[in-house]
Amino acid sequence: MKKILPLFILPLIFQSSQALAWGDDGxxxxxxxxxxxxxxxxxxxxxxxxxxxxxxLTDNNFVDVAPWADKYRDAGRPDGAAYKGTREWHFIDTPLATSEDDEAILDAEAKICPYVPKLEGVASVGAPANDCVVNKIEQFANELKNPDTTKEEKVFALKFIVHFVGDMHQPFHAVDDNDHGGNCVWVKSDHSIYPITLHSYWDGQLVRNLEHTLRPEDYGYILAKRTEHMNYSEWTKGYTRDWAAESFKLAKDVGYKLNVEKLPTCANENKNAPIELAKDYDKEADAVAEKQLQKAGVRLAAILNAALK
Ligand SMILES: [Zn+2]
Structure with missing residues (x-):
């Protein structure tokens, strides 16, 4: 892992995170x-x-491998095994129309993604492509725990789990409205010159708003120190499906709160007429994104602490 800079040096850093892929930073x-x-x-x-x-594909330390699963998937485009075999593992498409009742959300998740927390006698890498993020986190956690897992599979399990816990906390990885999780909805905010999709606004723009000019490692360090002062022990209650349900609710309550009569879908994209985001949308979304990054970090630590004893 890269050396983390002491706080007093932070104001001297002017390296723009714009040069980095935004999705990587989160x-x-x-x-x-x-x-x-x-x-x-x-x-x-x-x-x-x-x-x-x-x-x-990435540098070899815990923080730098976190974006690895996206790079691995993308290296397999358009029809390689890494792309076709893993792209669905990054999200769970809970329909936006689902009610906010916890049981209704868990039911919808179970329909979209039947529960397969363990693959008996089979490595999780190479397992069916039509699985989703909540199962994959559990499967890889079980592999990390199991002393019989091969060294090669453990490397995959670790790199996938670090990434997928992050993905699951991005609200648009836990929802769908026939828009590929916000990928067919175009928006414009004060922070972006060009229209971007709602999904990439949450993947990257919000993270950049939070980081300002800091590198992800330095902003992450500040966020971790701030998290220590919070009452975070509640956050590790439940497991992946509950946490995905929480992300779903945030997508519904905050993410899709665009004040339009009808939301665009992939059949009806609005690239030429992007939705202008209200100022209070930015503010509310920033706060949600920051807390989700904290929760993802605390929960990832809890999963790894339990698996790697
Ligand atoms: Zn991903």
Whole structure:
């Protein structure tokens, strides 16, 4: 892991995060927060697992491998096995029309993604492509726990889990409105010159708003220190399906609150007439994004602390 800079140096850093892929930053922030809450044993095991990582898609440390699963998927485009076999693992498409009742959301999740927390005798990598993020987190956590898992599979399990816990906390990875999770809804905000999709606004623009000029590692460090002062123990109650339900509600309550009569869908994209985001939308969304990054970090740490004892 990169050395984390002491706080007093932070104002001197002017490296723009614009040069970095935005999606990467959110994942690196989550990993940085998680590292702060991990036990010495879990950290030592993570380092030992990554010693067997032969992949050159990212640098080889806990924070830098956090965006790896996107790069692995994208390297397989358009029809390679890495793309076709893993792209659906990054999200769960709970229909936006689902009511906000917890039981209704869990029912909808079960329909979209039947519960398969463990693959008996089969490695999770190479397992069916039509699975979703909540199952994959559980499957990879079980693999990390299991002493019989091969070294190679453990590397995959670790790199996927670090990424997927982050993905699941981005509200638009837990919802769908026939718009590919906000990918066919175009918006414009004060922060963007050009229209962007609602999905990428949440993936990247909000993260950039939070980071200002800081690198993800440095903003993540500040966020981790701030999290320590919060009452975060509540956050680790429940498990992946409950946390995805929470993301779904945030998408419904905040993400899709666009004050339009009819939301665009992929059959009816609005690229030429982007929805102008209200000022209070930005503010509310920033606050949600920050808390989701904190929760993802704390929960990722809890999963790894339990799996790597
Ligand atoms: Zn992803």
């Amino acid at each position: 994942h690196k922030i989550v990993a940085t927060v998680a590292w702060n809450f991990m036990t010495p044993t879990a950290k030592a095991q993570v380092k030992a697992i990554l010693e067997n990582n032969k992949d050159a």
